[in-house]
Amino acid sequence: MAAQVFAFIVHKDGVADDSALELISAARNIFPDASPTAILTGAGAGLDAVCQEVAASYKQVWKVGAAALIYPNAELVRPLLLKLLPKGAVLLLPHNTFGMDLGPGLAVKMGATCIPDVVGIDGLAGATLKVVRQEFNGQASTHLACDVSNGAVISVRSGSFRPDESRSAGGQVVDKSGEAVGLSARRRFVEVVQAEVGDVDITKADVLVSVGRGFGDKENIPVAEELAQTMGAVVSCSRPIVDAKWLEKSRQVGTSGKTVKPKVYLALGISGSFQHMGGLKGNPFIVAVNKNPKAPIFQVANVGVVADVLEFVPELTEKIREAK
Amino acid sequence: MEILVCVKRVPDSAENEIEVKADGSDIKRDDLVYSVNEWDNYAVEEAIQIVDRVGGSVTVASIGNEEAEEVVRREMAMGAHQGLLLVDPAFEGSDGKGIAAILKAAVLKGQYDLVLTGAQADDGAAQVGGMLAALLDWPYASLVNKIEVQDGHTLKIGREIEGGNQEINEIEMPCVLSIQTGINEPRYVGIRGIRKVASVEIPVMNAGRLGIDPAAVGQAGAGVKRVDYFVPPAGAGAEILQGSTAEIAAKLLDLLKAKGGLK
Ligand SMILES: Cc1cc2nc3c(=O)[nH]c(=O)nc-3n(C[C@H](O)[C@H](O)[C@H](O)COP(=O)(O)OP(=O)(O)OC[C@H]3O[C@@H](n4cnc5c(N)ncnc54)[C@H](O)[C@@H]3O)c2cc1C
Numbered sequence: 061m062a063a064q065v066f067a068f069i070v071h072k073d074g075v076a077d078d079s080a081l082e083l084i085s086a087a088r089n090i091f092p093d094a095s096p097t098a099i100l101t102g103a104g105a106g107l108d109a110v111c112q113e114v115a116a117s118y119k120q121v122w123k124v125g126a127a128a129l130i131y132p133n134a135e136l137v138r139p140l141l142l143k144l145l146p147k148g149a150v151l152l153l154p155h156n157t158f159g160m161d162l163g164p165g166l167a168v169k170m171g172a173t174c175i176p177d178v179v180g181i182d183g184l185a186g187a188t189l190k191v192v193r194q195e196f197n198g199q200a201s202t203h204l205a206c207d208v209s210n211g212a213v214i215s216v217r218s219g220s221f222r223p224d225e226s227r228s229a230g231g232q233v234v235d236k237s238g239e240a241v242g243l244s245a246r247r248r249f250v251e252v253v254q255a256e257v258g259d260v261d262i263t264k265a266d267v268l269v270s271v272g273r274g275f276g277d278k279e280n281i282p283v284a285e286e287l288a289q290t291m292g293a294v295v296s297c298s299r300p301i302v303d304a305k306w307l308e309k310s311r312q313v314g315t316s317g318k319t320v321k322p323k324v325y326l327a328l329g330i331s332g333s334f335q336h337m338g339g340l341k342g343n344p345f346i347v348a349v350n351k352n353p354k355a356p357i358f359q360v361a362n363v364g365v366v367a368d369v370l371e372f373v374p375e376l377t378e379k380i381r382e383a384k
Numbered sequence: 385m386e387i388l389v390c391v392k393r394v395p396d397s398a399e400n401e402i403e404v405k406a407d408g409s410d411i412k413r414d415d416l417v418y419s420v421n422e423w424d425n426y427a428v429e430e431a432i433q434i435v436d437r438v439g440g441s442v443t444v445a446s447i448g449n450e451e452a453e454e455v456v457r458r459e460m461a462m463g464a465h466q467g468l469l470l471v472d473p474a475f476e477g478s479d480g481k482g483i484a485a486i487l488k489a490a491v492l493k494g495q496y497d498l499v500l501t502g503a504q505a506d507d508g509a510a511q512v513g514g515m516l517a518a519l520l521d522w523p524y525a526s527l528v529n530k531i532e533v534q535d536g537h538t539l540k541i542g543r544e545i546e547g548g549n550q551e552i553n554e555i556e557m558p559c560v561l562s563i564q565t566g567i568n569e570p571r572y573v574g575i576r577g578i579r580k581v582a583s584v585e586i587p588v589m590n591a592g593r594l595g596i597d598p599a600a601v602g603q604a605g606a607g608v609k610r611v612d613y614f615v616p617p618a619g620a621g622a623e624i625l626q627g628s629t630a631e632i633a634a635k636l637l638d639l640l641k642a643k644g645g646l647k
Pocket residue numbers: 197271272273274275276297298299300301312313314315316317318328329330331332333334335336339349350351352355367368369370397398503504527
């Protein structure tokens with residue numbers, strides 16, 4: 061099967077998202093000699109700059125500039141892509157908050173197959189694409205057989221494909237802005253409200269003691285706070301802890317929280333979902349404490365302790381106190 | 385305002401250690417604890433709060449087998465006014481598009497101003513809400529963490545984007561929104577609440593009553609089919625510390641010292 065392959069490039073402040081280079085590798089896992097066309101929407105000089113940047117990696121870059129596209133509103137981008145994409149196209153995009161907004165509806169409108177949150181691609185046989193996805197926060201993986209005879213919209217999980225950093229495409233930017241006329245949507249972008257700043261800045265901490273749902277109850281949070289105090293560390297957490305209002309949002313590590321770069325990270329009662337790990341950068345020394353020996357966090361941690369956090373953490377706090 | 389909330393019964397990934405069967409055909413389901421998908425519970429709470437403010441009613445719908453009734457009843461005990469079960473052997477093996485097609489048929493049987501889904505299911509991939517909106521040709525917003533009713537026609541909504549920032553939009557009704565966790569604090573449901581709704585009749589609709597061609601949904605209509613479940617080959621992974629709790633704590637103390645984890 062031959063199909064035209066496209067990559068939707070998400071960008072901000074004139075810089076392409078990391079996914080731009082990962083989507084090239086993902087495309088080559090489907091069609092080994094694929095030369096995907098990059099599509100960028102936006103407005104102004106920032107768009108031109110990022111198109112030039114992307115042209116180093118993609119042979120063809122389609123630029124669609126229009127005032128209405130200055131903020132990426134999926135409800136406007138979707139009808140635009142429906143005009144631009146040829147029948148049977150395969151479109152790759154990142155599985156981030158924009159990809160989730162755009163992709164499923166676009167697939168339906170294209171009459172193509174929707175293949176979300178892909179972490180691996182096994183290859184194409186005829187018109188059947190075999191991909192890998194995870195379920196239950198990474199506790200189980202699954203192979204999916206997808207019919208791509210009428211095209212596909214594939215959203216790719218960040219970090220799953222090696223970025224192609226060769227930058228040797230010497231590509232061309234084609235201006236398709238003429239297609240962006242008469243765009244309208246029943247959803248209007250108003251503004252972005254920045255996340256609140258809290259009393260502590262976890263992004264500056266060298267050592268983080270991070271609390272997960274395994275703590276079970278708000279009353280147990282002091283167990284972690286005592287450990288952190290004894291270690292001279294700062295308390296951070298996973299998302300469910302913030303949702304339950306046990307700790308402030310500014311303490312959350314992850315894609316919808318803070319990106320942290322500690323030297324040492326203690327993940328206590330945290331399963332290790334990709335959205336959580338996505339906020340942990342700079343290759344820290346990771347210690348995981350979890351009662352489930354198969355928890356995905358043990359795949360990424362350096363050292364693991366299989367134990368109940370409420371039993372083990374006080375013991376560790378005590379040991380550290382004695383050693384002081 | 386008439387609101388439909390789509391809820392799914394799932395093995396609760398916080399309560400269970402999920403294991404794959406030896407032959408890869410499924411996960412081991414015998415001892416699993418099931419519950420309502422976490423995101424869907426926030427969606428139901430939000431719907432109830434909206435109706436408390438502006439009036440109307442909340443209907444909770446689920447596609448599944450007979451056991452889906454348990455989660456629909458639980459959400460009715462929270463305060464949803466009606467339940468709706470979408471059950472047919474022909475629905476089994478549906479992909480995201482199939483689920484969205486069944487939900488579309490259910491939506492069109494009512495007079496809804498607003499349809500809520502969860503942002504994603506524990507065993508899903510964050511696709512059904514967007515597909516349902518496209519099939520209905522209604523506007524859509526994903527990862528919604530704030531809803532304000534402005535007038536009879538528009539909502540002011542917040543979408544949670546990267547870094548926890550919030551993207552504010554205005555959206556016309558009828559529309560579909562997928563709800564992100566943390567938008568509210570779902571109320572607790574006690575045994576008494578469940579008892580109160582134990583005998584309320586919940587209508588059941590099959591493919592025929594919904595006017596769905598059985599060949600278009602289920603395994604037959606699926607463009608995406610699950611081949612197997614598997615456990616990826618373990619990488620190097622963590623060094624698991626062994627010994628008594630005291631011994632492990634002592635080893636960890638040394639490691640933390642060495643790595644600069646103590647001040
Ligand atoms: C768009 C989007 C954005 C998201 N952004 C983020 C984000 O920024 N940050 C984030 O963290 N999540 C985020 N999430 C949520 C994410 O998908 C997971 O749901 C979340 O990270 C799980 O948190 P957890 O590991 O604490 O809980 P769980 O996954 O429930 O894991 C709890 C762990 O604790 C263990 N455990 C239970 N009891 C004990 C005990 N007594 N002792 C020891 N271990 C125990 C269990 O074995 C389990 O592994 C996001 C989700 C979406 C859809």
